[in-house]
Amino acid sequence: MNDVRPIRAKSGTNHEGTSAHNRRVMIDALRVNGQLSRADLARATWLTKQTVSNIIEELERDGLVCSQEPVRKGRGQPSTPYRLVPEGAFAIGLQIDRHVTRAVAVDLIGSVLVRAEAGLPPGGPSTGTKVILDLVADVRSRLAGIVQQSEKRLVGLGAAMPGPFGVAGSGDDPWMMEAWQKFPLLDTLTAGTGLDVGLQNDAAAAATAERMVGAAHGLDHAVCLFVGYGIGAGLILNGELYCGANGNAGEIGMALLFADGKSTPLEHRASLASLYQHLSADPADPGLHARINDLASRGDQSIETWVEAAAADLRWSIHLIETVFDPETVILCGSAPEALVNRLIAAIGPLLPSIAERPGRMLPRLQPGMADPWSVAIGAAAGPISRAFDPRFAAILKDFL
């Protein structure tokens, strides 16, 4: 008699959802356009002048926006432009990588205020958790020393680490990433910091960073091909990060390529891991990054061999991404040394023909992303900020949070 099957339905919304959405739309418009007057905002958002005025007033009270000097532009009363206040909100970003962890404090417009780094001891979560929590606490206290009311304006902690999540592991894992992937990191960080914690994979974090301050700024459809120790794609679809049903969308490094009669994951052919193997280098070596940068800029032959092979695979990956996602642009980013990235981009071109070749294109098909080893940590921090301030469907719903 009683129905066991649970009812599946989407959440409704109400006035608060409306208001929250409109606030986010204002913030987004200011982020993308730099500065706008109330009248500009009203025209751009289809809201009335009065509504915009009310919301801007509220945002100003909350310390998220501030006015600039009025500007005269032709007839009529001069307009007062508004812009985002960087110190209106902060977030902490945390990158957990194989042998290192990094934490940053980032403000509303994506500027990095504090950086901290620590080596991750072998042993995975059992020994690493303390290192991480200490690092976060360090960043947090240093932030408090730099800006006013940092704790009150801290919207959350974003963590980023290599994916995939929740999948049966492969077994060969010298860096304990599998242990980290299975570890209840979210709960541990929430309990250890008292903050609102989010988790994404490193490619997604890189994409979030590119959208906030990089090449994907203001774009609604962009894919970041992330070449790091592994390979992944961070997907910006319809203006939001897309994570798939289980948070693993974009794990393109696990795509199998068939060549010479055997199948190999892309990740084993074109990632930094494959380069390290090619060079018989130790990934834990702290000087490796600089050495590879040096070799790449000198056009070293052993690097070149790898670059040629990797570029072919990446060229194909970009073609595939264009074909299945139809983005406005593809952004090549990662934790590789800058000289290597430049060599790779040069070697990748010309791109394979694809549906991205269309008349009237405005953006390049392929663009370089941030060449900053900290970009994943920055993107991790951008996660909570985006969640708190960007317009998104989920944020209008009553079941949001």
Added chain:
Amino acid sequence: MNDVRPIRAKSGTNHEGTSAHNRRVMIDALRVNGQLSRADLARATWLTKQTVSNIIEELERDGLVCSQEPVRKGRGQPSTPYRLVPEGAFAIGLQIDRHVTRAVAVDLIGSVLVRAEAGLPPGGPSTGTKVILDLVADVRSRLAGIVQQSEKRLVGLGAAMPGPFGVAGSGDDPWMMEAWQKFPLLDTLTAGTGLDVGLQNDAAAAATAERMVGAAHGLDHAVCLFVGYGIGAGLILNGELYCGANGNAGEIGMALLFADGKSTPLEHRASLASLYQHLSADPADPGLHARINDLASRGDQSIETWVEAAAADLRWSIHLIETVFDPETVILCGSAPEALVNRLIAAIGPLLPSIAERPGRMLPRLQPGMADPWSVAIGAAAGPISRAFDPRFAAILKDFL
């Protein structure tokens, strides 16, 4: 002095957006769950009983929902379940294929009420437009003869044809599809029918159909791998059809495969077009569909050869889809004869290992979709219905329509 760069911003929302969203949420909940009482709806949507009552009353007045017999379930006043009224809304779906065009009239729950088919004469749009408009007019008048107020309840016309759109063509195109793809079909259909017209590629239409009445019913993350004359993927992401920046997302048939030292699009290896070529058959032959079905069910050797090769490519495609989209399930659909689809599905298994292999999976990784040659036309009709009644971010915004 004057700013040439246009202001980019997302649209705000207001009460109407809220109300429209909540109406859509109700309809969606009833579609997914079959029937629900007002109290059920209130719990599932996080809205109050009163709000749900008001909206349901309005939907009932509009003829979109109706009440069922009250049911007693334990203590308390019996609940009155509501369900969707199929004849509450209709849409016309139009499939434009290489040598045939089909039109259907579909109701709110996806039932087909009228079907019509016509051959497309050679010559592309210049001669085909009249055939198509006549076909639509025929379906429309027959619909008017079957149900009351069909014109008033007609929400739009959806068209589906092979993609991609807006891309420089390949040249070798015996079926004039390139001419169709460049033709201003939307304007022509709007002018010729006076209806609200939408356009999508055939894979997207198939996915829309699967979501309304097929294997993707109620799923928010599903990919339909469509094997027809070409190959494409219809993407259901976050509960909505994803089209990409230019409406070409999912055109996986154009993905290049590298084998034997040369690159070939997937479409040239595993589509029906490749089968026709393999069999030296004429695609315009009206008896071909039945003949292939017959051959496939008898295990004919020439078919088997193709099936084995195609299955290998499709197995890889499914693996790739799982890897980049992380869907809840992949649905294999298309316009292939049923016996061939069954042979293909059998030959595809077992699937390649991927991130889709996770503990606690509920749905099969691969499911067969509708084996109906009309499914693309049905999906085309499902487009306008989805646009009018499904919850979606765009529908709350002031710039919707």
Added chain:
DNA sequence: GTAATAAGTCAAGACAATTGACTTAATAAG
């Protein structure tokens, strides 16, 4: 100097969800 134009405010109004008390109708318990 005056008209035109544009930014922005004020106060009243409209719309849609919320709230809390109430009614209705069933089962469970004594």
Added chain:
DNA sequence: CTTATTAAGTCAATTGTCTTGACTTATTAC
């Protein structure tokens, strides 16, 4: 059989947020 309990659903008043239209202010064009 009577009464308490539970759940569905309604009523009327309230609240929150956007909209409307008139108004004020500040500037340029003629």
